[in-house]
Amino acid sequence: MEFDFETYMQEFISKEDLNVYNYDINQLKAYLNKDKPMMGWYDLDTLFDESLIKEIEQTADYIRNNCDVFLVLGIGGSYLGALTVIEALNPYFYNQVKKPEIYFIGTNLSADYYHDLIEIIKDKEIIVNVISKSGTTLEVSIAYQLIMNLMKEKYAENELKKRLIITTDVVKGKLREEVNKYGYKSFIVPDNIGGRYSVFTPVGLLPIAVSNINIRQLGFGAKQASLNLNNPIKYAVIRDMMAKKGKLVEAYTVYEPKLYALTEWLKQLYAESLGKEGKGTLPISLINTRDLHSLGQFIQQGSKILLETVINVKEPQNDTLIGTYNKTLSQINNIAMHATIKAHNQGQVPNNIISLPILNEVNMGYLLQFFMISCALNGYLMGVNPFDQPGVEDYKRIINETL
Numbered sequence: 001m002e003f004d005f006e007t008y009m010q011e012f013i014s015k016e017d018l019n020v021y022n023y024d025i026n027q028l029k030a031y032l033n034k035d036k037p038m039m040g041w042y043d044l045d046t047l048f049d050e051s052l053i054k055e056i057e058q059t060a061d062y063i064r065n066n067c068d069v070f071l072v073l074g075i076g077g078s079y080l081g082a083l084t085v086i087e088a089l090n091p092y093f094y095n096q097v098k099k100p101e102i103y104f105i106g107t108n109l110s111a112d113y114y115h116d117l118i119e120i121i122k123d124k125e126i127i128v129n130v131i132s133k134s135g136t137t138l139e140v141s142i143a144y145q146l147i148m149n150l151m152k153e154k155y156a157e158n159e160l161k162k163r164l165i166i167t168t169d170v171v172k173g174k175l176r177e178e179v180n181k182y183g184y185k186s187f188i189v190p191d192n193i194g195g196r197y198s199v200f201t202p203v204g205l206l207p208i209a210v211s212n213i214n215i216r217q218l219g220f221g222a223k224q225a226s227l228n229l230n231n232p233i234k235y236a237v238i239r240d241m242m243a244k245k246g247k248l249v250e251a252y253t254v255y256e257p258k259l260y261a262l263t264e265w266l267k268q269l270y271a272e273s274l275g276k277e278g279k280g281t282l283p284i285s286l287i288n289t290r291d292l293h294s295l296g297q298f299i300q301q302g303s304k305i306l307l308e309t310v311i312n313v314k315e316p317q318n319d320t321l322i323g324t325y326n327k328t329l330s331q332i333n334n335i336a337m338h339a340t341i342k343a344h345n346q347g348q349v350p351n352n353i354i355s356l357p358i359l360n361e362v363n364m365g366y367l368l369q370f371f372m373i374s375c376a377l378n379g380y381l382m383g384v385n386p387f388d389q390p391g392v393e394d395y396k397r398i399i400n401e402t403l
């Protein structure tokens, strides 16, 4: 992994800035303590405990061998981590080329969406993984009801039991009550881990393993990120300094559309963790080169409120020669990336570049843990709690009262 926080950043951070900006590196490191509240995600040895990983792998094998369609019901942190890794490490058009087909549902309240989904899946063999830490999230509860109606029509009680897996809190909530009542297979969302930090728990690991990705390698990569704290510290400091200079929007930019879900995961991680108390940098995403033809104009010449972080994949899995330019497509993509970064820089947009040599389990594990560490540290530097989401709770409360 390569982190370039200098080439396109240095002209925006002066020596004076660095003198004024004060942080104690030891205090930052001490903040990353797995025994502190909501820091369970930092305890990778516990998360990748051999017996849990074996259980996840065995369940994933069972799912792969017993259904055509695997439904993952979850929203926010209960689905974005799995979606990110599955999309990044699998071929494009996953459901056309791999079995079982995987659908992430429970993320909207559209009647048409559920109607059309049920039309597609109703005659296929289905296994369902419902994921909700609280067990009370509206979108997921509704998806659960709709899918259970279908499952009850299709399967007798005994068979249904083999086709439902619930990932939820160890004791609390409606879903845990159902597990206790009906004896469904279940996994635990640890109490000391919030949704957006849960990709390396069964929340993320079970769906990821179903798509045949090696979750052990993912864990290996995540552990590597925890061993080198300089880069996440630097990135957290840069974000905080840039916010103080009025760079209050950060564009996460990718040139490999498979990383689209990663940008969604990043938007959630940073917005929900740090957008509070009237503070925070708004994360947005660019899937290039597509968005150069829309947001690109604003980035180049609009309000000077932007900071950009490009996540670059150096080697593609496949490549092809484009005769007109006598260059491969990935070379052209790379030229487009560097040209755009230069142009944006000239338009007063500071740029970070994070490069993955290739898209594989180890690098994805590293990348996700790097961002979680850095985000938590960023919260500490800003003086906000990166592990709560009182604003989200507000909307949930008001909607439930109205219903």
Ligand code: PA5
Residues within 6 Å of the ligand: 075, 076, 077, 078, 131, 132, 133, 134, 135, 136, 137, 140, 194, 195, 196, 197, 272, 389, 392
């Ligand atoms: O990061 C978070 O905590 C949230 O985005 C939650 O993951 C999301 O609201 C879903 O909550 P739950 O898993 O309780 O259904």
